[in-house]
Structures are given as structure tokens and as C-alpha cells.
Amino acid sequence: MSDFPLIFEKGRAGRIGAMIPRTDVPDSPIADLIAAENVREPAALPEVDELETIRHFTNLSRRTYGIDVGIYPLGSCTMKYNPRINEKTAALPGFAGVHPMQPEETAQGAIRLLVELQNIMAEISGFSHASAQPSAGAAGEHLCLMMIKAYHTERGDIGRTVILVPDSAHGTNPASAARCGYSVRSVATDAHGNTDLNALSEQLGPDVAGMMLTNPNTLGLFERNIRQITDMVHKAGGMTFCDGANMNALVGIARPGDMGFDCMHLNLHKTFSTPHGGGGPGCGMIGCHDNLAPYMPTPLATEKDGHYFLNADRPKSVGRVHSFHGNFLLAVRALTYVLAYGHDLLPDVARYAVLNANYVQARLHDVFPPAFDRYCMHECVLTGEPLKQKTGVRVLDVSKRLIDYGCHPMTNYFPLIVHEAMMIEPTETENKEWIDRLCDALLAIAKEAETEPEMVKGAPYTAVVRRMDEATAARSLNLRWKQPQPASCD
Amino acid sequence: MSDFPLIFEKGRAGRIGAMIPRTDVPDSPIADLIAAENVREPAALPEVDELETIRHFTNLSRRTYGIDVGIYPLGSCTMKYNPRINEKTAALPGFAGVHPMQPEETAQGAIRLLVELQNIMAEISGFSHASAQPSAGAAGEHLCLMMIKAYHTERGDIGRTVILVPDSAHGTNPASAARCGYSVRSVATDAHGNTDLNALSEQLGPDVAGMMLTNPNTLGLFERNIRQITDMVHKAGGMTFCDGANMNALVGIARPGDMGFDCMHLNLHKTFSTPHGGGGPGCGMIGCHDNLAPYMPTPLATEKDGHYFLNADRPKSVGRVHSFHGNFLLAVRALTYVLAYGHDLLPDVARYAVLNANYVQARLHDVFPPAFDRYCMHECVLTGEPLKQKTGVRVLDVSKRLIDYGCHPMTNYFPLIVHEAMMIEPTETENKEWIDRLCDALLAIAKEAETEPEMVKGAPYTAVVRRMDEATAARSLNLRWKQPQPASCD
Amino acid sequence: MGYVPHTEQDRAEMLATIGADSIETLFQDIPSEFQLDRPLNIPHSLDEYGLYRYLGSLAALNEDSGKLTCFLGAGSYDHYIPASVGTALSRGEFLTSYTPYQPELSQGYLQTIYEFQSMICAIYGMDVANASMYDAATALAEAAFLAHAATDRKKVVASKGIHPHYRQVVRTMCWAGGLDYVEVGPDEAPSLDGAACFLFQYPDFFGIIRDARAWTKAAHDAGALAISCSDPIAMGALKPPGEYGVDIVVGEGQPLGSPMGFGGPCLGLFTVKEKFVRRIPGRVVGITKDMDGKRGFVMTLRTREQDIRREKATSNICTNQALIALAATVYMTAVGKTGLRQVSEGCIRNAHYLADRLTHIPGLRLKYPDEKFAFEFVLELPKPAAAIRDVLMQKGILAGLPLDEHYSGMDNCLLVCATEVRTKEEMDRYAEALREVSA
Amino acid sequence: MGYVPHTEQDRAEMLATIGADSIETLFQDIPSEFQLDRPLNIPHSLDEYGLYRYLGSLAALNEDSGKLTCFLGAGSYDHYIPASVGTALSRGEFLTSYTPYQPELSQGYLQTIYEFQSMICAIYGMDVANASMYDAATALAEAAFLAHAATDRKKVVASKGIHPHYRQVVRTMCWAGGLDYVEVGPDEAPSLDGAACFLFQYPDFFGIIRDARAWTKAAHDAGALAISCSDPIAMGALKPPGEYGVDIVVGEGQPLGSPMGFGGPCLGLFTVKEKFVRRIPGRVVGITKDMDGKRGFVMTLRTREQDIRREKATSNICTNQALIALAATVYMTAVGKTGLRQVSEGCIRNAHYLADRLTHIPGLRLKYPDEKFAFEFVLELPKPAAAIRDVLMQKGILAGLPLDEHYSGMDNCLLVCATEVRTKEEMDRYAEALREVSA
Ligand SMILES: Cc1ncc(COP(=O)(O)O)c(C=O)c1O
Numbered sequence A, B: 001m002s003d004f005p006l007i008f009e010k011g012r013a014g015r016i017g018a019m020i021p022r023t024d025v026p027d028s029p030i031a032d033l034i035a036a037e038n039v040r041e042p043a044a045l046p047e048v049d050e051l052e053t054i055r056h057f058t059n060l061s062r063r064t065y066g067i068d069v070g071i072y073p074l075g076s077c078t079m080k081y082n083p084r085i086n087e088k089t090a091a092l093p094g095f096a097g098v099h100p101m102q103p104e105e106t107a108q109g110a111i112r113l114l115v116e117l118q119n120i121m122a123e124i125s126g127f128s129h130a131s132a133q134p135s136a137g138a139a140g141e142h143l144c145l146m147m148i149k150a151y152h153t154e155r156g157d158i159g160r161t162v163i164l165v166p167d168s169a170h171g172t173n174p175a176s177a178a179r180c181g182y183s184v185r186s187v188a189t190d191a192h193g194n195t196d197l198n199a200l201s202e203q204l205g206p207d208v209a210g211m212m213l214t215n216p217n218t219l220g221l222f223e224r225n226i227r228q229i230t231d232m233v234h235k236a237g238g239m240t241f242c243d244g245a246n247m248n249a250l251v252g253i254a255r256p257g258d259m260g261f262d263c264m265h266l267n268l269h270k271t272f273s274t275p276h277g278g279g280g281p282g283c284g285m286i287g288c289h290d291n292l293a294p295y296m297p298t299p300l301a302t303e304k305d306g307h308y309f310l311n312a313d314r315p316k317s318v319g320r321v322h323s324f325h326g327n328f329l330l331a332v333r334a335l336t337y338v339l340a341y342g343h344d345l346l347p348d349v350a351r352y353a354v355l356n357a358n359y360v361q362a363r364l365h366d367v368f369p370p371a372f373d374r375y376c377m378h379e380c381v382l383t384g385e386p387l388k389q390k391t392g393v394r395v396l397d398v399s400k401r402l403i404d405y406g407c408h409p410m411t412n413y414f415p416l417i418v419h420e421a422m423m424i425e426p427t428e429t430e431n432k433e434w435i436d437r438l439c440d441a442l443l444a445i446a447k448e449a450e451t452e453p454e455m456v457k458g459a460p461y462t463a464v465v466r467r468m469d470e471a472t473a474a475r476s477l478n479l480r481w482k483q484p485q486p487a488s489c490d
Numbered sequence C, D: 001m002g003y004v005p006h007t008e009q010d011r012a013e014m015l016a017t018i019g020a021d022s023i024e025t026l027f028q029d030i031p032s033e034f035q036l037d038r039p040l041n042i043p044h045s046l047d048e049y050g051l052y053r054y055l056g057s058l059a060a061l062n063e064d065s066g067k068l069t070c071f072l073g074a075g076s077y078d079h080y081i082p083a084s085v086g087t088a089l090s091r092g093e094f095l096t097s098y099t100p101y102q103p104e105l106s107q108g109y110l111q112t113i114y115e116f117q118s119m120i121c122a123i124y125g126m127d128v129a130n131a132s133m134y135d136a137a138t139a140l141a142e143a144a145f146l147a148h149a150a151t152d153r154k155k156v157v158a159s160k161g162i163h164p165h166y167r168q169v170v171r172t173m174c175w176a177g178g179l180d181y182v183e184v185g186p187d188e189a190p191s192l193d194g195a196a197c198f199l200f201q202y203p204d205f206f207g208i209i210r211d212a213r214a215w216t217k218a219a220h221d222a223g224a225l226a227i228s229c230s231d232p233i234a235m236g237a238l239k240p241p242g243e244y245g246v247d248i249v250v251g252e253g254q255p256l257g258s259p260m261g262f263g264g265p266c267l268g269l270f271t272v273k274e275k276f277v278r279r280i281p282g283r284v285v286g287i288t289k290d291m292d293g294k295r296g297f298v299m300t301l302r303t304r305e306q307d308i309r310r311e312k313a314t315s316n317i318c319t320n321q322a323l324i325a326l327a328a329t330v331y332m333t334a335v336g337k338t339g340l341r342q343v344s345e346g347c348i349r350n351a352h353y354l355a356d357r358l359t360h361i362p363g364l365r366l367k368y369p370d371e372k373f374a375f376e377f378v379l380e381l382p383k384p385a386a387a388i389r390d391v392l393m394q395k396g397i398l399a400g401l402p403l404d405e406h407y408s409g410m411d412n413c414l415l416v417c418a419t420e421v422r423t424k425e426e427m428d429r430y431a432e433a434l435r436e437v438s439a
């Protein structure tokens, strides 16, 4: 089969794929209105008809795998079912058609929705305040660090230039700290997969502004000493931030706000099922206690006597972190989702997420042992090291071979501290049959690795392409389509 | 790869894929309300979760080919682009949420829509009246025959028991005639692909109630002698019905109502792009002149002084032919579609449909000659007879091989009077590249037939299944899933 | 443009290949007297935004179930539709495919039809279902024709307990097809001498759970076929006609996942007992294997159909209601075994609660107090029903169907329905409004 | 249930495999002091029908663009969105996939991103685009940080002609990241000594087509980067910043096929000249080949990113606005080369017609009569703008943005926008209403 064409390789000059609204005002030449020297040549966009447009994207979708196609057990990503009712509520004209700067009296429903979501998320995470302004998890981290910075600054505590981050942390943590002007110090993990308290106490000092901690951590393990950790940081004068990417293990069961954290972010696009959409948009809602509340971003959706408004009278705020009010239509989806569970059902999310992950860990235990042998939370981190030792087959190969078995691969090589890491997060919405299918496939591949290692290393065989040459991609960059040059004539 | 499972082969007892509305009235046992002896065991429906539901149908759709995937040149089917705006308008709550028996004053928009569509379709087809009650083409045919029957009956002209149908006609024509109590006499086609006037005059007589004629006919050819034909039938006391399945050749160019037809049906699901949806629903709107108007079905959407109502005061009407007002949401789509063209653009539909078909005919001419060598209308009927003579490869094989080239096959073996018929209807919405792809593929297959006939006969190779054993399907019928019986114990 | 993709250049190149000098040439077979020499008298084209605006303005002239609280049933129902139904229906491969004549490219769709047939059989307790008919009314007519063919008798007897519209359609079709159509009262013991079939509705138009077993026996005793029209949602809780030996069960499938849509598209359900399998009208999908032995699906029993048998076909139907059948398949999958029962019970409970509330209002009573009903019932009012209905409409309540138009002597009768989506609060509000009006 | 599929039996079997006696056991690592011993204080669960009803009731509390005629722009625009955009976005494979870390399973999505990058480059006249940022505001901040990294300077100078909200965001981010943020008047010649960059909006917040060439030259003369924020629809007709030598062009992509959505999701567009390619923040997709030589797409230049480079990454962004970028890709495909121009011209023509109509009303005038504008303009009124806006709201007209909140001394100024979807009749009605109010 030949290459699937780019949209630029389709169509013909003069074609158009949409019926542009016809204006009915006088048809003055545009150059008269904006001056000829400001007028451009039309941008070289595609020229295809409407049917071709539909076909192009339909066929590209058929070359893409989503949760709707099968299990998607990417660890740290919480690829759970994205309920379709959420798409319906988010498409309501009364939400989709509202302008962000129209008068507040005409947007009471939208602001109220934000207030209700703030209240619910604050309650779930154990905080007293929340804001939906950050567009994603990393933005939420960064915002919390800014609030911490403002807090120290206001107290005149200006020598604090360091943020502590566990060595198992997600890359956004150190990157957010850096973007907030902090330098980063890494904290080691102990033999049980928890933060090493000795290492922590060595790193703590008067230069520490705070610590970022994921809990459950990125090894899928609950930080058993969380009380000590937050106490130690506080004693050293630092603040504690919880990376809430793993909140799916805790909803309705336990609350970071109760554990000594000063603030946290939630990934609504993970725990609260707003779809990932191929990489976004997300919503990195943040929560905090009263001590950090003055520094939250402005404006803040607020209720007073049944009236809803966007409070911009926040003198100590770090300021604005989004053009408007955050990824609002994602907030609509998240509220729809969380109300489908309510206080009566929400704990089931965590309960069955944890059950599923432990079931995977148990089923794979002998072939892919857990990095730390204890009950995991919503995801398990296993190692392919024994298999590699025995057969030379790496977890990357295992992942690629999984594609041929009709499953999306797990996360590999994260966290960085585990050799041949396989991070599997089934989520609570996968049924037993799908999880068994995944486990059966992984065990079958381990067998194949013994008998036909080269075959496994050549996988996948059934996808629309084979393994990609990523080195060439980075070396000879081709990042956009360019009009083919006509051959020169001499 | 193993068989794709049936939904019944998935799931587990107790699972459920939707959140059933919880009633908040007293929870009385159902047996108390409707009597215990009326209560059944729950029907053996699937028991799957919501995600499994989504996945099942998503994956089944990925095992299905539609216009959205590629060219679909089925002759007689008018598989044109189905604009997505039509789906949006049909989904408006103000249409989708209206009850068919709510008071007319509360459904003015719906009735008005029907009136506007009736007016537009009557004007397009050259009639003065129209009704959207029939659910599809065959129902429209049947209705028109009933109107003809009522017309003759009222005039006391009761000896007319025969309907004439060309030998090239679609199977619904004779079947509709039979269902209307008529017997069918077949009229031969002449050497030019038109109705044979001599044969016609032989068949005409005082027993003839009318004639059903497709124009352009199912050979894709305009009935050049249409004026003589309708005159001859009228002179013999018969009525003339036009099967409008091929109206895509004529919209905005010529009107059956001007050609001596007394009535006709339109397939809104063909010419007017309401999607085929895998076989329906359709809308077989009918049109007629004043002479047949009294017999049209009841009720009839009507306007009077800006007020819209469903006129049921139609004493001569044949009666009702639909539970309510026809496939109303298809009428919404058809109106949306036709207004996208309007009087200014509608002729382009026919013009480019005819251009595309003639282009196909010209490109394939030497290898697959047309059954009748003249300009065709919106579709061309070619013959694979020479290829079969030369290579033993039948058009069925060619069609199956076309699948491997990424195109949907054309219609084969219809009309019945053409040997190895290949009926190709590209429609106006296919661009030149897609049509060339189809023609290139057919020519390439003809070459393959010479060099590798067995390979062609074994096609397809790239679909999710190979050729089907249809004989076994009909012999050992398996038409529904049955709970596997537990193995007996003795 | 509309949706025509051709550029000037395309046109020129294609005409050159054809060897014609203009598109007009291609129309030369159309006698000039028939070539339109004026633009059609229809509106000017609109762009997409204009289309949405215009159609939206028409839609806004209707009161819909989002604005009204709907207690009107009578064959079209306001039920819960899971969002998953829309998701499946929006898949372009389903939406834009044709009847699956090329099974290799339609395995997915064919499988859904096979699953549909299986589920409808389960709901009705029947052996064979087809891929759909247009609507309940034409399905009923088709059933009468099947009975005619099977018994070689011409008399069709129908109970007046059948939806008045359906009876009108059957009457029309019988007239055209040369069958004799007779009606009997809704609670009459039918006289079926020489009849091809007895048609009844179960539960009937008034919501009453009639004795389907007795009627079936009466039909069989007379050598006639018993044919029932049954709401599939009611079948979630009620014994299905199949268990009573009914020969043909038809029904309206709209309640299975489709909106009311001003009455269309509908979905005709059609099921028979095994012995009638080769007489069934319409398309049927069966299981078979491909040449490699892999399971697959095809349309089968094709020799019954009009494209093969022409005037000898079991029916003239070709295009059916495939996509609506798909909606029903997704619906039945989503609600499943447990859910269909819950929906059915929800309707029944709500309707009984409502009936109880309403009959506590002085002057209001059930027309048939001794009959068991499912989720519709006939309420007798102190005043003409249409007038009361109109007053309640002002309060945003669609109160039901005044029966006077459809049954003589029922001037003060209102057919009332409550589905599973009605809340207690809505029903209490209805009762309150009715109390005021009828005071 | 919610969306958890497990039955009792599933749970029992799975616990048996794990060897735990209850799910609670699995939570043993959570100290009991932290295990919630009460239900959360949030509402009770709703079923799907109830969810739609409840969310619908909130939506109904808003006035939306279907009810109001929108003349408010200011960074969020009411444009035509082709239905094809929704069709593509509803494809479950796109909606429910993750960042394409496994390219073999995401070739389709990766290709759309490559196409997106290509189209955005074409629109801005730039060399390299990334796969998206959160919104225009954070894109602008990222651009400032890029300039800081590229120049090793700390001073960020921004024109007040930039959207006030964007400036607030940039100010916040600069403060946190240790950059010095300074503003200059919207028509000021900036003093850029020692500046890392000059940020401006083109056309600016008031719709004025500023001299991007001159500002770019000024920046370059000072050794600073020229950074423009530009509306992509305006670029359909206006010379793109790339042609003026601007180093980084960012913008808000909502107008390309996404609804206003109370301001989100947005779509941050980010493009640079070739020389900055390895400094670009966020994801970038490139073309490569698979092991069989077939063309394919992968995320590339990964070593800039946080998951590899951690605190040394060019940015902390991870999740971006992929699906909104997809919407933009479908939009740009559908309208295409001709259509983008038509949309742009439609906006400009409408806005100029409206400005003309409004300035014929006695007492009303353009605030900047000598400047060329695209499709927004500042209208000076005889009374405070907010009051007038509120009166017009009563007539269903969203008149624009009162500028007093955002610029001191602009009490009577209203920022007015007309996009291509406004009709002459709507604009005439606006003029009529304004005439009445300001009389
Ligand atoms: C543990 C952890 N923290 C932070 C993030 C960043 O979240 P986002 O991608 O929404 O910016 C992720 C996302 O993968 C994560 O897994």
C-alpha cells in the first residue's frame, strides 16, 4: 500500500470544502478598506471539497486507536471511559455559545457551574478553595508554585529558592519549578518505593520553598509516611504541593488536603474523565487551604446571596493564568461526570481502580514482578528486567508486540528509577475480560520472547506502519509541508 | 484472527450499559400493579457495560464501509455526499422532540416544514401536489398505484387490472403493482435502450390501469420517446407513473410532470441526500397533478392564511399510509439539502452527475463497453461480457477485486436485461481524482484478469472477511443468537 | 457550489475525455420541449450558516419535549435515550453506507442487524425477526398479507383496540391488495369464521393488558393467524405474545432509542414463528462462513425479495429503517436485560402513581377501572378533553390525547401516558393543574 | 454503578487472584487517620437523564449567541463553524486517544498535527509551528521566555495594544520566572534597550492594523526579538507577521472552528522562524519512515521536553490543546485557501459597514478615525459605554466591550466587533437601537 496522502496532496486549485457565509453588505474591494499594502496573497491552505474533508479525517481517525477501540492502560494517564453524556452537556448552546466577557448577569449559569465545580473539587481533595483556571496539570503545578512563592514573598521569607522533587516525579514537576524561578533538588526513594525520609531531611533547609509530591506516587504506591513528610517540610518552613495526577486512587477514600498538603492540582482530564482528545485540552484545577487562598488567580468564580460573579478584587492574587476562565467546556464535562457518581458512588471509582491494578499485578507477578512488592494503588509498576536478562527482549519490544494483540501498550521507562519499567493503569472502567485479555497477551508475549525473540523485536506487524525511525525524524527535520518546487530549467 | 464476537458473547450477568432513570414514586412490586400472571422473565438481552457498548459499535463501524470512507458508485443508489449540516438540523430539539399528535398550534414549524418541502418538491418534479408520507421509494410507488386505482375506481373504470412495467425495471415496481392487486405485464426494451414502442402498443389495452416507467431508465438513458409513451398510455385509458429513483439526472433540468406523467415518487434518500443509513430510513415523497390529488393520502400538510394544519378532511383519499406523517426527520434533512442549492445551484447537481457518469463511460469504453453506446445520464451501464469471454472473469469477480483497490463495487447484474451488467453511478459529489481512481482500478483489474484470472476470482484479500458462502446461509438458517445449551449430563 | 467539487479545469478535462464540447451536449436526449427554460420557482440557495439559522427558526416555532412535560403517548413516546445511541449513529460508516449488498465491506453493519434480529426475538418471545419494516402500521399490514398468503383467506379482522392510525393504514393496504377488512370492538370476542387473521394490540391503545392468550386461541380455533402489535418497552415487564402462541408479533420500535421526531422515522418490528420464516417480508441477515472458514454475516433468503422475485416477492419493501434499527440495537445493548425491565417497570410505576393521583381529584375517574393497564390509561373528565388539554398546554403540560376524534362517545376521555422519565414532581404538578381546571 | 462495570462475581474472582479478602485491604497503606469516615459533602448521584436535565437547567441560565446577536469580540469570536468540524471531533478514536506516544497506533492523529503545523505556518508566514499551547495568553508568555533564553536578557516589553488579559498573564508569568515586565502605550515607539523582546498585537486589541514592520525593525535594531500576537482569521486578508520579519508569532486559535465556550477551551498558536526551532516549547510532530520505508509521523525534538529534560526543558507544558488544534485543522481544511480569505474579507466588510452606519448616528464617532482597522473598532459614545451596553442587552444585542474597565480614560468607549456571520439586517438593527439609546 502506498503512503496515506497528506491533505496538501489532495484537492485542486479552486476547490473549497465549506459554504462560507455570504455577506450582504456592499462588496467594496478589501484594499479600499484596509489599504492595499496590508493585503496579502492567500495563505497556502488546502483546496479540497467538503466530502474530501470528511473522508480525510474519517480515514485518519481509522488510523488512530482510542479508548473507544480497546483497552488503553497507559500508566499515569488514567485512560478511563469518557462518558458520552459529557459531550452532550458540553455541546449545549447555553454553554458553548457564551462569550467570556459578556455581562455576568447574562452568564449566571456558567459562573454557577464553576462555583459548584470548585466546591465539589475542594471537598473531594480536602481543601477549602479551588480554581479551574489552569489549562492542564503542568499549569496547575506552576500556579501552585506561584502561590507558594507569593506566600513566602509576602512574609518577606525571600531566601527560599529551592523546590524538592522526588526522583520518581513526573517531568512536569521539575520543569514547572524551573519556570517558576526555582532550582530543583531531587529526593531519593527508599527500598519500599516511598520517599526516603533520611534523604528528605538532608535536603531540607532554609532555602527550601517547598516540596512537590505525587501521592500515590508515580510508583503507584501510597506514601505511607505522608504525615511525617508534610510535617518535616512545614517544620523547615517549606510548603507542600500535591501533584494530583494520581487522584483516581483516592477519590472518596482519602483527601490530600487532610494529609498536610497546602495545595494541589487535579487533572480533570484524568480523574474526572474529560477526554484526553489526543493530548488535550485538559483542566488542571487547583485547590488550597485558607493560607494560600489570597494568592489564587484572578478572577475567581464566587457566589454571594444566590448571585454569581467573577471576583477580580483580589489584591494579593498572583494574577491571571488564562486568557479567560480556563478550559470552561471541560469544567462542564467534569461536573457532569462527578454528578454521575455523587457522594454515594464516587468511592467506587478509587475502589475498583485499585482492585483492577492489583489484579494485573497479581496476574503478571511471576513474569513481570512489581518494582516494589506490596499492594499497589490505581496502577502498578512492574519491571521487565528479568525478561530482558533472560531473552534480550526489552519492554519496548513487549509494548510494540502488544499492539499485535489488539491492546494499547502501557507506559514504559517511567518512572526513571525503575529498570525496564512497565507502568500499567487499567482504570476502574475496564471490565475483567479486557484486563484478562491484556494480561494474557503480556504473558503470551513473554513466552514468545523465549522462543522467538527476534519476532518480538520486530513488532508490530499489524499496525498501519511498522516501527518508526525516530532518529531520522529528529536529525533531518520535516515539520511542515512545503509546496514542491518546480524543477529548475537549466 | 479469531471471529469478531457477537454482543451476546460479551459481558456478564448483572452488567448494564446505561443509567436507567430512577423513578421517585413509591416502589410497589410490579406484580401488584399489572397482576402476577402478566409478569415475564426478563428478555435475554445482552449484559454489557457502557464502555463495552461504545467499543462494540465503534469497532463494528470500523468493519463497515461508507461514503465517508471512499467512493461508493452503486448504480441506481445515488450514493452522494450526505452533508453534515443536515444531521445538525435534524437533531434540533425543536424537531426531534415534537410529538406527532400534539396540537397543531404547537407544531406550526413542523407542519410548515412539510408544506415548504411539498411545494419545493412539487416544483422540482413538475407537479402541483406532493406528500411526504411514504417511508421509501417502494412505498411511494405503491401509493401512486393506489391513487391510480382509486381514480379508475371512482370513474367506474373497473376492468383495469394490469400494470405495464419495462423489462429493465427495478424489482420494486412489479412487486408494488402486485401488492396493489394488479398483475404485471412486461414491456421490452429496444435496441437503443429505450422502451420499445411497438412492444408497448401491443401490451396496451382496456385492461391496462397504467404504466410504471423510470426516467432516465435503469439503463441510465433518457427515454427519448417519453412524449409518445405517455400519450400512448393515456390514449389507452391508462395512467402513467414515473419511478423517480433516477431524478438525480434531471433536477433543475427537466421535470417528469411536464412529460406526461400523472404522478411520481422521489427518493429523498437518493436525490436529496438524506443518508442511506445502511439501508434506510428513506422518504418516498410523491407528487401528482390535480387529477390524482383527491386520492392523495390523509392527512395532508396544508397552509391557509399563514396558518399550518394537517388536513384530514379528504373524503376521496386512499387513506393513511404511515403511522404518522412519514419519516419526518428525513424531510428536515431534505429541506436543508435542497435549500443549500436553491434555484440558482440545483441544476448543477444533475449537470455534474451526468458529466461524471459520462466520464466514467468514456474512460472505460474500450474495456467495459456501454450496453448502449450513447451519452448516458447520471449513471452508465456497461457490460463485462467481453472480459468474461476473454478471461473467464465475471463482473462479480471484478467487483470483489475492486474492494482490494479501496473502492466500493458498482451495482452488478442489474438491470437484468444486460449481460454481465456493471451499473456505475458516481454522483456529482465525487471529484475527478476519486473517479479516476475507480477507473484506473477497473482497468488494472481487467489487466489482472488476463494475466492472473484465478487471483482475481479469489478476491477480495484485504477485507475483514473473504467471499461469503451465501448458499449455506440460506440452507442452514441461523437468523438469531440462541443461548448455548448446557451439555446434557447422561 | 453546493456540494459539487468540480473546478473549471476538471470540467474541461472531463469533457475532453468524453469528447463533448459542453455539459449541455450530454443532455441531448432530452427533447428540448422538456428542458426547463427558467429557474425553478424555489428559494435561492443558502450557505451553511444560513441553513442552520433558517431551519432553527422553523424548529423554534414548535413546542418540544424540552419545553413541555409530555404525558402524551399513543404510539410515540418520550423515553430516555442513552448518549451511546447517538455516538453509534454518528459513525459515518454506518450513516453513509448502503444496504449491505457487498457483505465483505459491511460485516460490521450486518452483524448489528443479526444482533437486532436476535434481541427483537428475545423481547417478543418469537423465533425470527426481519431487519425492519417502515413502521408499526405497515408492519401490521404486511402481517395481514402474510396471513392471507399462508391461509389463502381474504378476511382480515382487526380489533378497535389497535391504534386508530394503524387501523387506517391496514384498511388502506387491504383495500388496495384486495383483502376484506373488518373491525371488532376493543373488548369484543371476535368472530373469526373464514378469517385469515385476527389483529390486536397488546397492551392495547388504551394501555389495557388484554387477554392475548384467549384471543390467540380463538384465532387458532378458527384456523386464522393471531397477530399482535406490541410495544417493546411494555415487553420489558409483560409476558410477551410469543409465550401465548401468537403467530406474528409486530410493533413500533421508536421507543427503543429514537426521538419522537414528529412521528418519524419510525421502526417497524416484525417477528414470526419458525414455520413462517420463508414467508417473512423484507431483509433478513444470517450467519455463514467465508471461504477461509471465518464467521461472517450475509443477507439471506434473498429469493423472497423483490429484486429477485419481482411481482412474486413476499413484499415490495426495499429500503427499510436500517439506521433506526441500529439505534434500537444500541439501545437494547445499553439498557440490556436488567435495564429494559427497569425502564418498563419505571413506566408502569409512574403511570399507576399518576392514575392514582388523578383519580383522587373529584370528578375524574378511570374509564376502565376494572382493567389492568401498563403505562397508559383512559381518564374520564367532567368536561371535553380537548378543552382541558388546551388549558394545560398553557402551563407547559402536554396532558394526553383527547379520544373523541378517534372513538365516538369518548368526548370527555383523555388518553394519558407516563414514561420512566417523568418525575413525581412533574406528575404532582400535572395533578395540581388538572385539579384547578376541572374544578 | 456510575461507569464501573464490575459485578459481585468479578470482584470475588479478582480478589481471589490477588489473595486479598476485600477491596478495603488493598488500601491498607493509607493511614487510617486519612481514610474518610464519612460520605463526601457533594450532591447525590444523578442518572444520565437527570444529568442532562440538571446541566441543561444551568445552561438555560445563560444568554448565548443563539439568543443574542453578538457584536462582542475582544479575543473570543462568534464565527461560522462548518458542520464537518463536529463530525471529525466526534470520532471516538480522536476524542479518546492519549498523546501519541505510540506512533504506530496514532498515525492518523499524528498526521493531523503535522498538517496543523503546516497550515498555521502558512497562515502566519512562519517556518515552524508547534502542536499547540494552552491559549494566546500563555503562548505569549512562552514566547517571552523563549526570547529570554535566546537573548539572555530579562526585560520583556509589551505594548498596551495587547489584550489586557493576555498582558495580565504575561505579567504573572514573568514575575514568577524572574523576568522584568514593562508596558508601553499602544501607539508608542517602544524603547527597547536591553530588552529580550517586544510583544505586540497585530491587528491590535482595538482592531487597528499597526505598523508591524516598523516595530519589528525597532526590536531587531535593539537586539530584541519581535513577537506578535495575531488573530488567524485576520490573517486571511492581512499581510502575515512572518512577512515583516517577526521572530515569533503566536495567536488564539478559537476562531478556527471552536465555539466561544465562555472562553475555553482556547488554542494557543505558536510559530517561530527556523533558527529558533530547537527552542520551541511543547510538542512538535515530524515526518519520518518506518522500518519498511513507509512514510510515517512521530513526535520529534523530544529532548526539549519536560519528560526527558525535566527542569532544563524549554517549557513545562505537557497536555496541550490537541483536540482544539484538530478542530482548527478541520476548519482550515474545510474553508481552505479561498474560504479563509472570504471569511476574513467578510468580517472586514461587515465591520466597516457597521462602523459607517454607527458613525452616522449623531454623537457617535470612531475613537481612532485615522487608523485602518480590521474587524473591530472603538466607538466613542455620548454616555458611559456600560450603561448603553446594558440597554441594548435588553433588546437581545450584545453590543461590545466597554473599555473603561481595561483602559483608564476610556469611559465612553465601546469595542465593537462584526464577524462574517452578521447580516446587514442585524447591523441595521444594532444601529437603530443605538440611535434610540444615544438620542
Ligand atoms: C504524575 C503526573 N504529574 C503531572 C502530569 C502533567 O499533567 P498535564 O499533562 O495535564 O500537564 C502528568 C501527566 O501525564 C502526570 O502523570
Ligand SMILES: Cc1ncc(COP(=O)(O)O)c(C=O)c1O
Pocket (backbone or CB within 6 Å): B076, B077, B136, B137, B138, B139, B170, B172, B173, B214, B218, B243, B245, B246, B267, B282, B284, C317, C318, C319
Ligand atoms: C429504480 C429504482 N426504483 C425504486 C427503488 C426503490 O426505492 P426504495 O429502496 O426507497 O424503496 C430503487 C431503489 O434502489 C430503485 O433503484
